[in-house]
Amino acid sequence: MKEDILQTIIAHKRREIEAQEQAVPLSALEALLDTPMPGISMKQALRQSPFGIIAEFKRRSPSKDWIHRNAQTEVIAPAYQQAGASALSVLTDEPFFGGSLKDLQSCRSLVQLPLLRKDFIISPYQLVQAKLKGADAVLLIAACLTTGQCKELAHLAHELQMEVLLEIHEESELDHLNPHIDMVGVNNRHLGTFHTDVSTSFQLARLLPEELTRVSESGLSQPETVKQLREAGFHGFLMGEAFMKSPRPGEALYNFIQALQV
Numbered sequence: 001m002k003e004d005i006l007q008t009i010i011a012h013k014r015r016e017i018e019a020q021e022q023a024v025p026l027s028a029l030e031a032l033l034d035t036p037m038p039g040i041s042m043k044q045a046l047r048q049s050p051f052g053i054i055a056e057f058k059r060r061s062p063s064k065d066w067i068h069r070n071a072q073t074e075v076i077a078p079a080y081q082q083a084g085a086s087a088l089s090v091l092t093d094e095p096f097f098g099g100s101l102k103d104l105q106s107c108r109s110l111v112q113l114p115l116l117r118k119d120f121i122i123s124p125y126q127l128v129q130a131k132l133k134g135a136d137a138v139l140l141i142a143a144c145l146t147t148g149q150c151k152e153l154a155h156l157a158h159e160l161q162m163e164v165l166l167e168i169h170e171e172s173e174l175d176h177l178n179p180h181i182d183m184v185g186v187n188n189r190h191l192g193t194f195h196t197d198v199s200t201s202f203q204l205a206r207l208l209p210e211e212l213t214r215v216s217e218s219g220l221s222q223p224e225t226v227k228q229l230r231e232a233g234f235h236g237f238l239m240g241e242a243f244m245k246s247p248r249p250g251e252a253l254y255n256f257i258q259a260l261q262v
Contacts, residue, residue, distance in 0.1 A: 005062050006191040009096055010144055013120045016095075021125055029128045036161040039136030042114035043163055043182045043213040045086045046236040051226075051260055054116065054215065055085040055253050056240030057107065059098030063194035066098070068244045073106040079250020080111070080243075084257045087114040087137075089238055101133045108134025116165060120144055127156050137163040137182070142173035143191050154180035165215060169200065171207060184208055185238065189218035198225060205232045223259040 046052045057076055060066045080088055090107050091099035099119075107115055117135040119126060122144055130138050138157050140150055154164045163182040168174060169190060177184065186204045189196040196219035208214055215236035216229045226237050239256075246252035 005194060006143060009062070009093070009120055010122065012095060013093075013122060017123050017125055026125050026128065029125065029132070032132055033128065033160075036131060036159070038161045039134075039163075040112070040114040041163065042087050042116060042137040042165070043235075045114050046183070046213055046215070049086040051084065051257055052086050052230070052234075052236040053084070053226075053253065053257065054087045054089050054236050054238040055080040055083075055243060055249070056089040056091065056118070056238060057099070057103060058089075058091045058240040058244050060096075061194075061241065062096050063189075064241065067241055068249070069098070071244065071249075073103050074110060076244075076249050077107045077110045079248070080253055081113050083250045083254035085113060085253060086236065087116060089116040089118045089139075089240065091240075092117055092119045101129060104130070104135060105133040114163075121153065122149070124153065124156050127153060127160055127162070131160045131162060135162055137165055139165050139167055139185070140176075140181075141167045141187075141191070142176040143167075143169060145176065147176050147178075150176045151178040151180065154178055167217065168204070171204065174207060177209065177212075181212065183213040183215055183236070185215035185217045185236075187217045188220075198229075201229055201234065202232055205229075205234065208233070223256060223262070226260060 090104045091097040114136040116137045117130040118139045157164045165183040166181045167185040169187045186201045188198045188200045198219050201216040214234045216234045217238040220239050221242040243249040243252040
């Protein structure tokens with residue numbers, strides 16, 4: 001794929017945040033915050049679960065276009081919880097993934113699971129948004145940030161009483177780890193080309209700090225693969241397309257978890 005999708009997304013994201021800040025300044029957004037209270041711990045939920053599935057609410061992808069165009073949070077989020085999800089990941093990017101902050105807010109009102117805001121976070125503005133809409137954790141993507149930016153955003157997330165999942169794709173991005181990171185995720189999908197290779201998680205597993213909760217992301221569809229990743233030291237498994245391509249994602253998750261017990 002000639003175009004680096006990630007660079008296109010980040011350029012759009014900068015313009016999007018600038019427009020949002022012009023409409024509602026950061027100071028006005030912060031004024032809506034009460035004293036931040038701790039949310040539901042995602043890292044604890046993953047470590048305590050025998051399955052560790054982070055079920056994702058995701059309508060589309062730049063690489064696959066629409067996966068589940070008319071997906072409704074009020075149907076899918078409770079079904080995910082009932083099926084046994086350990087946490088929910090909610091895509092809040094609209095132009096590339098068909099999501100919104102309204103989806104996050106809706107899921108917060110529907111489930112008692114930890115909620116991850118999954119987006120391309122490059123600004124403190126997005127962290128305040130995440131807290132206001134009910135996120136318990138946020139995703140920071142190493143490929144989108146300098147090490148300094150990553151540390152500042154992770155520190156602010158902690159001040160807002162949210163946990164941080166740092167996403168990496170290659171060994172060189174381990175330098176983004178800092179004391180404010182709670183979970184480290186290995187994305188098996190390259191964000192520039194969208195090529196997916198689950199071996200990425202196995203290759204990086206031995207390099208990840210043991211004290212951090214480990215998550216494997218993308219390209220997971222087989223129960224046997226999840227079992228092998230758990231043996232390799234992973235606690236969480238972020239899965240979206242595998243469930244969302246089904247007419248009934250909650251049922252697909254339930255069947256997957258049943259297969260994990262065999």
